Amino acid sequence: MTEIGLYYGSTMGNTKDAAVQIRTAFGTDIVKVASIAGATAEDLNHFDVLILGTSTWGFGDWQDDWAAFQRELAQVDWSCKTVALFGLGDQYGYPDTFVDAMGLLHDVVAARGAQVVGVWEGQGYDFESSCAHRDGRFVGLALDADNQSEMTGARIREWVQGLRGELGL
Ligand SMILES: Cc1cc2nc3c(=O)[nH]c(=O)nc-3n(C[C@H](O)[C@H](O)[C@H](O)COP(=O)(O)O)c2cc1C
Numbered sequence: 435m436t437e438i439g440l441y442y443g444s445t446m447g448n449t450k451d452a453a454v455q456i457r458t459a460f461g462t463d464i465v466k467v468a469s470i471a472g473a474t475a476e477d478l479n480h481f482d483v484l485i486l487g488t489s490t491w492g493f494g495d496w497q498d499d500w501a502a503f504q505r506e507l508a509q510v511d512w513s514c515k516t517v518a519l520f521g522l523g524d525q526y527g528y529p530d531t532f533v534d535a536m537g538l539l540h541d542v543v544a545a546r547g548a549q550v551v552g553v554w555e556g557q558g559y560d561f562e563s564s565c566a567h568r569d570g571r572f573v574g575l576a577l578d579a580d581n582q583s584e585m586t587g588a589r590i591r592e593w594v595q596g597l598r599g600e601l602g603l
Contacts, residue, residue, distance in 0.1 A: 436464065436482070436483055437466065437481060437483075438460065438465045438466070438484070438485060438601075439466050439468070439477070439480065439483070440453055440466065440467045440484070441468055441473055441477075441478065441485075442469060442486075442488070443469070443470045443471065443487070443497040443499035443503070444487075444489060444497070444499070445489060445491065445498060445499075448577075448580075449488060449489045449497070449520075450469070451579070452520060452522060452586065452590065453467050453487050454467065455587065456590055456593075456594060460598070470486075470499045471499040471503075473503070474506055475507075475509035478506075478510045481515070482514065482515060483515070483518075483601060484517050484518075485517075485519070485520065486517060486518075486519050486520075486539055487520045488521055488535045488536055488539055489521070489523065490521065490528070490531060490532075490533055490536070491535070493528065493530075493531050494530075494531030494534035494535070494565065495535065496538060496539075500535065500539065507543075510546075512546035512548040513548070514547075515543075515549070516548070516549045516551055516601070517548040518550070518551050518552030518575075518597055519550070519552065519574025520536070520574050520575040520576075520577060520593070521536025521537075521539075521566055521572075521575070521576055521577070522577050522579055523536075523564075523576065523577075524581065525560055525581060525582075526560070526580070526581050527580065529562040529563070530561075530562050531565075532559070532563070532564040532566075532567075532576070533564055533572070533576045534564060534566060536566040536572070536573060536574050537565035538565070540566065540573040540574065550573065550574075551597065551600045551601065552574050552600065553572065553574070554571060554573075554574060554576060555572075556576070556589055556592070556593075559576065559578070575589060575593040
């Protein structure tokens with residue numbers, strides 16, 4: 435059975451909560467969840483399929499744990515990995531940088547050869563600009579626990595269903 439590694443960076447716990455919900459939607463036996471804080475490149479290299487989650491801080495900046503992981507990020511062999519992304523942000527508080535860190539993370543792994551799946555065409559957002567939003571779609575699942583927490587469960591279920599199809603699970 436395919437084993438999926440889910441690594442998240444979370445400052446206040448919102449991305450961690452979403453990670454747990456994603457694991458539940460997949461089935462706990464398939465997805466192994468861990469914080470990126472304290473993880474190593476070797477840990478990530480253990481998995482062929484990874485789900486990476488991050489919140490956005492500053493104005494469109496990396497979440498702290500992902501910022502600290504940059505050196506390790508370069509040590510992962512992305513060329514043989516399938517990667518799905520999810521990002522937490524605040525579309526009303528930060529409408530010009532909504533979930534930007536997901537876009538930053540996407541660009542690093544894509545440039546290093548990862549096959550990115552889980553592009554998200556979900557609707558119902560209200561923001562000005564996001565570097566994670568390209569050609570009308572997000573590079574991964576965008577979640578807003580600050581303003582749209584009531585939509586999180588349904589968004590996760592729909593995204594995971596699509597991901598299961600893409601991964602042939
Ligand atoms: C100081 C500060 C800066 C933030 N900057 C951004 C931002 O640039 N873009 C965005 O979409 N969200 C931004 N946010 C919102 C967080 O990403 C959001 O609250 C997220 O759910 C936090 O997740 P976490 O608890 O997993 O870290 C910011 C929040 C704070 C408090």
